Amino acid sequence: MKQYINVMEEVVESLVTFMLQSPDYRLFCKCEKCKTDIIAYSLNNLPPHYVTTEEGRKNVFENLNTDKNREWVNKRIISAIHLVHNYPKH
Ligand SMILES: [Zn+2]
Numbered sequence: 001m002k003q004y005i006n007v008m009e010e011v012v013e014s015l016v017t018f019m020l021q022s023p024d025y026r027l028f029c030k031c032e033k034c035k036t037d038i039i040a041y042s043l044n045n046l047p048p049h050y051v052t053t054e055e056g057r058k059n060v061f062e063n064l065n066t067d068k069n070r071e072w073v074n075k076r077i078i079s080a081i082h083l084v085h086n087y088p089k090h
Helices: 007-020 032-044 054-064 067-086
Strands: none
Touching: 007 032, 007 054, 007 067, 032 067, 054 067
């Protein structure tokens, strides 16, 4: 792995990919540009969680994987999805 990684980035990337497959967003654009924008907007509204070891990465994953944390991360991703849908850059 890279010397340092932002675990929040990995979490948001996979959540955005997963959420865009939901029927709720079937009419939303899922092109690479919109997806990248959604991830960037979400990450601007979420705290970074940098780690330097695989163990640290696992710990952060576990910490983020509680109902409460998943809920506020999801909320920010959902607003990013709507923002990009309302103001697409293409
Ligand atoms: Zn698009």
